[in-house]
Amino acid sequence: MIQIKDLLxxxxxxxxxxxxxxxxxxxxxxxxxxxxxFGFSLIAILAAxxxxxxxxxxxxxxxxxxxxxxxxxxxxxxxILISMLITxxxxxxxxxxxxxxxxxxxxxxxxxxxxMMLMIFANxxxxxxxxxxxxxxxxxxxxxxxxxxxxxNESALKYFLLGAFMTGFILYGIALIYGITGTTNLTLIFSDxxxxxxxxxxxxxxxxxxxxxxxxGVFPFHMWxxxxxxxxxxxxxxxxxxxxxxxxxxTILPIILAVNILNFKIIFxxxxxxTMLYGNVIALAQTNIKRLLAYxxxxxxxYIFVGVAxxxxxxxxxxxxxxxxxxxxxxxxxxxxxxxxxKDDGSRDYKNVDxxxxxxxxxxxxxxxxxxxxxxxxxxxIPPFAGFWGKYYLFFxxxxxxxxxxxxxxxxxxxxxxxxxxxxxxYMWFSESLEPVxxxxxxxxxxxFAATVLAVIGTILFGVDPNLFFxxxxxxxx
Amino acid sequence: MIEINYYxxxxxxxxxxxxxxxxxxxxxIVIFMCIELMLNAINLTFxxxxxxxxxxxxxxxxxxxxxxxxxxxxxxxxxxIALFRNxxxxxxxxxxxxxx
Numbered sequence: 069m070i071q072i073k074d075l076l077x078x079x080x081x082x083x084x085x086x087x088x089x090x091x092x093x094x095x096x097x098x099x100x101x102x103x104x105x106f107g108f109s110l111i112a113i114l115a116a117x118x119x120x121x122x123x124x125x126x127x128x129x130x131x132x133x134x135x136x137x138x139x140x141x142x143x144x145x146x147x148i149l150i151s152m153l154i155t156x157x158x159x160x161x162x163x164x165x166x167x168x169x170x171x172x173x174x175x176x177x178x179x180x181x182x183x184m185m186l187m188i189f190a191n192x193x194x195x196x197x198x199x200x201x202x203x204x205x206x207x208x209x210x211x212x213x214x215x216x217x218x219x220x221n222e223s224a225l226k227y228f229l230l231g232a233f234m235t236g237f238i239l240y241g242i243a244l245i246y247g248i249t250g251t252t253n254l255t256l257i258f259s260d261x262x263x264x265x266x267x268x269x270x271x272x273x274x275x276x277x278x279x280x281x282x283x284x285g286v287f288p289f290h291m292w293x294x295x296x297x298x299x300x301x302x303x304x305x306x307x308x309x310x311x312x313x314x315x316x317x318x319t320i321l322p323i324i325l326a327v328n329i330l331n332f333k334i335i336f337x338x339x340x341x342x343t344m345l346y347g348n349v350i351a352l353a354q355t356n357i358k359r360l361l362a363y364x365x366x367x368x369x370x371y372i373f374v375g376v377a378x379x380x381x382x383x384x385x386x387x388x389x390x391x392x393x394x395x396x397x398x399x400x401x402x403x404x405x406x407x408x409x410x411k412d413d414g415s416r417d418y419k420n421v422d423x424x425x426x427x428x429x430x431x432x433x434x435x436x437x438x439x440x441x442x443x444x445x446x447x448x449x450i451p452p453f454a455g456f457w458g459k460y461y462l463f464f465x466x467x468x469x470x471x472x473x474x475x476x477x478x479x480x481x482x483x484x485x486x487x488x489x490x491x492x493x494x495y496m497w498f499s500e501s502l503e504p505v506x507x508x509x510x511x512x513x514x515x516x517f518a519a520t521v522l523a524v525i526g527t528i529l530f531g532v533d534p535n536l537f538f539x540x541x542x543x544x545x546x
Numbered sequence: 547m548i549e550i551n552y553y554x555x556x557x558x559x560x561x562x563x564x565x566x567x568x569x570x571x572x573x574x575i576v577i578f579m580c581i582e583l584m585l586n587a588i589n590l591t592f593x594x595x596x597x598x599x600x601x602x603x604x605x606x607x608x609x610x611x612x613x614x615x616x617x618x619x620x621x622x623x624x625x626x627i628a629l630f631r632n633x634x635x636x637x638x639x640x641x642x643x644x645x646x
């Protein structure tokens with residue numbers, strides 16, 4: 069039975085759910101409510117982060133076995149909350165700039181956040197499905213939020229059609245799993261070792277995993293990523309590439325580890341290598357920074373899958389570390405792009421997102437250029453930034469699982485990545501501006517700037533002191 | 547008593563029809579209808595399994611799927627309308643400003 073006590077065990081989830089609904093009420097009841105709503109959603113997310121830390125080291129299954137709170141799921145949910153916090157802060161000035169300053173935006177963000185947390189805490193495929201759809205539907209809306217802009221419309225339509233198509237496959241997989249096991253409860257499903265070798269069950273699980281690989285953007289299901297990230301509002305692209313991916317990884321990881329006995333290792337290794345190769349090589353040819361970051365996020369999905377493919381006790385630690393580093397650096401880079409973007413003038417394209425615009429940025433705006441340099445160094449995996457430790461722990465997991473070739477290939481492919489990250493840095497510091505660029509003036513009171521500072525702090529803090537992460541998230545082995 | 551196999555085969559055929567429809571049709575609305583067809587094929591699978599096993603979980607799942615499909619339809623059609631206002635076309639071959 070569900071008890072009142074259970075409600076207290078999922079306080080972070082409840083806070084987010086209620087504030088998402090409450091924001092909709094605020095929106096209709098107060099005039100000029102945008103600032104109030106912004107503050108309210110910030111407080112809600114901060115409260116959710118603060119309450120999350122109460123539940124560490126308390127493994128429990130609650131709500132009629134629908135939800136499961138564990139250290140791993142809490143870690144992923146805190147990382148998502150942090151990513152959302154930075155997104156919400158950065159969004160304020162961005163949606164004002166784009167003339168779409170509506171309260172629904174924050175409500176959509178919080179509903180998506182709730183879906184992601186639900187998905188991660190799920191112990192039942194039904195809950196995974198509800199969370200996934202809650203997240204995806206909000207993402208479709210957010211991707212098309214600049215409704216007067218054709219690029220945003222197109223990105224939303226592509227995302228929607230492909231996402232809904234993949235939902236069909238995920239559901240068919242769930243139907244097959246249900247048909248074989250007679251239950252949708254994950255604990256019960258994986259408790260029967262005989263079922264795990266049934267071929268219908270394997271097809272069902274494979275369909276489920278493929279659906280999630282689509283959401284993470286792993287080769288060969290990555291084709292939507294550049295188009296969607298390019299067309300979506302820039303802050304939303306940053307959010308999709310961090311929070312969306314983390315949620316999908318955090319959900320599918322326990323399932324992949326549970327069906328470990330099928331020896332999927334080699335398939336995931338090949339997928340990881342293909343993803344890294346594709347993302348890094350195509351990114352070399354990009355001239356638009358949003359697309360470049362999109363390809364770099366495909367490459368990052370490849371690194372994450374190096375961890376997934378190693379399937380040992382180090383994998384979880386590596387993936388979690390990489391994801392928190394990735395949140396700060398990728399989101400930070402996207403927010404800087406969003407800040408430098410030119411104000412909406414009714415055109416169908418985003419302005420100032422070409423790589424050429426970044427030539428000479430170091431002279432025009434040294435502070436922003438320095439921050440961007442930090443993020444790009446971190447993405448390239450150069451110490452002392454967080455990205456280095458993320459990759460270190462991931463490749464360490466691969467080596468520990470006797471897949472040294474995978475680690476070597478991953479390091480070589482991430483060296484390709486260094487080239488295009490350094491290219492931007494060279495453009496910023498050692499090139500002259502091409503022509504007099506029309507730059508958007510922004511002040512340091514810009515909320516985007518505050519979000520960038522947060523991301524910089526995270527990138528440096530987790531890079532200088534990796535033990536901080538392990539003490540914060542109670543992972544046993546550093 | 548009709549055996550469960552027949553239900554499963556019918557739903558698999560419906561599902562494949564939906565998939566093929568998504569892959570070959572060019573109108574965004576028709577593609578969306580094909581996706582709905584896929585979801586309904588899955589509902590049939592769930593109900594068949596559910597009644598075969600005498601287990602109500604599958605039927606609950608069908609309700610959830612229908613709800614989600616309705617929510618998706620609302621958002622999806624809104625996106626198509628927003629696009630049509632700007633572009634005056636819902637042919638996905640013409641929706642091509644984002645590439646490479």
